[in-house]
Amino acid sequence: MRDPVPGGSPAAAGTFPLLAYRASGLGLPPKERLRGCRSPSSLSPELRGSVTVPSRFWFRCGMALPRLLPRALLPLARPGCGRALHRAGSASAAPDFNSFVARTNTCGELRSAHVGQEVTLYGWIQYQRQGLFLVLRDFQGLTQIIIPQDEAHSHLKELLSNAPVESVVRVTGVVSPRPPGQENPKMPTGDIEVKAETAEILNSCKKLPFEIKDFIKKSEALRMQYRYLDLRSFQLQYNLRLRSRVVMRMREYLCNLHGFVDVETPTLFKRTPGGAKEFLVPSREAGKFYCLPQSPQQFKQLLMVGGLDRYFQVARCYRDEGSRPDRQPEFTQIVDISDFLRRSDIQFVQNALSSPRGTVRAIRIPQGARYLKKKDLESLKESAKSQFDQEIMDVICRPDGSLKSLLTKFLGEKQQSELIQGLNIEVDDVVLLTAGEHEQVCSALGSLRLKSADLLEAAGLALRDPAALHFLWVVDFPLFLPKEDNPMELESAHHPFTAPHPSDASLLYSDPTKVRSQHYDLVLNGSEVGGGSIRIHSAEQQRFVLEKVLKEDSEVLSHLLQALESGAPPHGGIALGLDRLISVIVDAPSIRDVIAFPKSFRGRDLMGNAPDYVTPEELEPYHIQVSWPLVEKEAEKS
């Protein structure tokens, strides 16, 4: 059966490494691994001058650029990531956190070596016990403060004993060793305590909606509403500070080592025709609007035309996704066993294969029979049924090498041994098999692959190293895809500015569906963290793609075409999604955990209650009025 989409299955080519990667512990064939890891650097050896970067961190320069980023990120092993960053940073000394401020030390800094020193600390009261001691907290850590009990310090004792938790205080005192046996090895400052001499309450704290302790569970809504309190947690402090340093390292790599130029591009620009996801910004000229660009797309290219070789930018990308939840498409490479089973009489297999996009595929779970219980297998099957409407058949390889499955009665011995060979089945392996429409089969098995990995790990099998950072390039995407609603017409797989693979350039004119693109994606631990492309720099080729292949009106892009005719150098680049990238690095469950003030998935700001109503008078200068749905309905009635 010929795949309906030339140039390889787009679903597999486009997204398989997302899961192939993550599931590599489950035995991905070495060939597939190699394919996924191929760098795009070999694609266009004669390119020069400039390069482009799906979301926040953009840069452009020479064509082999995409290789550089993983290198810049590699020092960031997840545990102790901060330390590694620090060692790898360009500043040889540690930053001075006590410059420009009145403290002598942070609350995470004091050790036995400081014993005898008079220090001044500023922080929040983490807790206070019976007027005897309190624990002071800042972004660096905790320090135990001893409240003096003698008469001469009665005022100090009263002050500190009565201060509410989370009040901001200054404490000056002498660093002392903790009494023998009272050291706290779990606390970096656990060998010492500070005997308070003087103190001052700088700001007293009212009762808070929740305690600032990482182990206290609070609802997501409460955390978002009181984000400024949640930010005090060590986890969020760590995430945001790490993010800052990771971005700084990228900047140092690009600017200092490789001469890239940080250029700010405008965020108020012209609306892209059909840019349905753009935010509009009314201007003070009646009827005229700016838009917030989804990406600095055109500006990046114009900078290249303008000779700003080696550009980068940490840019905001505005995508008005409305209430659509974050798409998280789950596809996977698996083994296609359609051909094995085509000759069998199994009804559901034949049903599936009779449809044009039908397939039979399987995944192998090594050691599944040893580590997965019967109820685990049942839950896997149920989830495939409920989430993807796919029936799953399991095949278990017994200790004697024979297969145990409902399937075996339909398969001869030769076919069984072919299956064993084809899937590399070993003793104690479990194979999960399903038949149906291509994308549904892939989605179901992709999901099962991840779930099996979770189950195997829960059962004690170490599959994935949580500290490891694995990068992967995805290349050789098709340049064009048949339109979903009209497969006889073509649309760009990514966008119309992506250049064709140099070896396929002539196919553009004869059989555009066969052209591979110079688009590439970067995947980190199974998450797509970036993507980019080499761009078309020839006005003639760009016009051909727009007019002849895509049948679009090239007039709306006339200024871009004019720029390409003005001596545009060959160029390309990549963009990294910083939120996603940092959340993978710190292994956070959500990108909200690496953003200081995140919005809810409906775009709401739960703290400040944005968006909000604006009065008609306030709208006047912008020459707009609200079309209330109700008003419209009433107008229709009358």
Place this chain on the structure above:
Amino acid sequence: MRDPVPGGSPAAAGTFPLLAYRASGLGLPPKERLRGCRSPSSLSPELRGSVTVPSRFWFRCGMALPRLLPRALLPLARPGCGRALHRAGSASAAPDFNSFVARTNTCGELRSAHVGQEVTLYGWIQYQRQGLFLVLRDFQGLTQIIIPQDEAHSHLKELLSNAPVESVVRVTGVVSPRPPGQENPKMPTGDIEVKAETAEILNSCKKLPFEIKDFIKKSEALRMQYRYLDLRSFQLQYNLRLRSRVVMRMREYLCNLHGFVDVETPTLFKRTPGGAKEFLVPSREAGKFYCLPQSPQQFKQLLMVGGLDRYFQVARCYRDEGSRPDRQPEFTQIVDISDFLRRSDIQFVQNALSSPRGTVRAIRIPQGARYLKKKDLESLKESAKSQFDQEIMDVICRPDGSLKSLLTKFLGEKQQSELIQGLNIEVDDVVLLTAGEHEQVCSALGSLRLKSADLLEAAGLALRDPAALHFLWVVDFPLFLPKEDNPMELESAHHPFTAPHPSDASLLYSDPTKVRSQHYDLVLNGSEVGGGSIRIHSAEQQRFVLEKVLKEDSEVLSHLLQALESGAPPHGGIALGLDRLISVIVDAPSIRDVIAFPKSFRGRDLMGNAPDYVTPEELEPYHIQVSWPLVEKEAEKS
């Protein structure tokens, strides 16, 4: 006469150093200089924890922070600024501009030491002469390429001779010394040339609207329309690359040396009540709008409450100034001579002093009698008359020390000598004097001060070092000012979150008009490049300021007040206007010269033609419609 505004004249205190600085060569009294230079670091010695930054580059930390910035900028002497930056940068080696690309060298790199090497250059054809040689250009410089004339290279000669200027080409060849006598010492690569062996036209250039040569004059409108061509000029390349490195240096200083955290704050937020200059962004919920914040104001404070000590950000600030041209208020300190002349019978002086804000002021132009011609003085007087409706009287100090002026007949000898003493008049000095309403007098003299300096410099007197960077702090602003439309009520001089001077805190409750603020401005070579303040951290004090002093409804700021009650540390900060700062550093006539894609002063993008019309259908998802002025008028008629 008592100044109507307590705490010093606000115009003088607030802005005089802007001009006082620029005009310091004209003999600003030493006391005034000291006053202007005072650092705000002494204002609140017990502060800790956090600080805030007026436009683009924000940071917050301990209170003395404002002192740090000039230190970070000092290595940037204007000429050779790039080199100084480079030496001062944290990366010890020069950036590698040839990584990830196919060139071996940039077009500005080759020297005699490279003679004999085979090199590959990529660049734009700057010009080509008679098929003999061409000059190749990239962002780093120019290199002369020799076109071979022998038969074997006839194809190469044809290719290069026929390529239009500004085409993008690759040239591979051998570096050779220029024939003796043909070296070009003005060109960094002027000792060598490259004998082309192979070449390739990567993109041919159509005819351009103007030549890419810095000495070619082109209209501002054309430059803006074809910004991507203008960007190829060495001057814009230099400005944008320098900007990138200055910002990088600031980041290194803040992040690596002082442990600041780079935090991105949201750009889609809730509208500030009365925020008339904000851009609105319609959401997909009918009637609800986001706004683009004028500054990360509230978020900065919330980060401090959240314990994110030492925050900074390079942020976009959205101010919808509509078609109002850039305000460039010009005020100046001068010498107030009202008291000298109060006893005189001069009619225009008495007229001026009879009004409540009337004053008589003068500026001294040292050596003015030697360097300024009669027509210069006349033009100064005319400009004051035409621009500010102020009559100027001049006083010239003759070589014998006597005064020559229309004024002298109204002044006794004692008064004349008092005037000489009071103004420190020396032989050959010129004094320009005017009387009238305070602000108008200051504006007129401020303008005259600058114009005189220009005239003196044009006459050959070296007053200002164009390469010097002089920083100046402005402090002790009043916290409140009488409202312009109702002087019995008070408004904030800057914003209601600025903290009072600690020594004046009790005056807040007894006589708020006397309270000095902890606001400070940073001035570089006469331009205000930054400003900031120590903020109010006590909810009680903030509520008092809002409700009792400003008579405002504190309810709209309830979430800020609640945050202050939750253990807000004392904090403050500063913001630098990057566009302004960089334009002063590179001595550019306009901030447009340090922005890659600037908008016109009416907010238009001349290249992409934004803002632009949007169809009613496209507005539907945003639940808005355009209120056409014409439609409204017709509606009124019917």
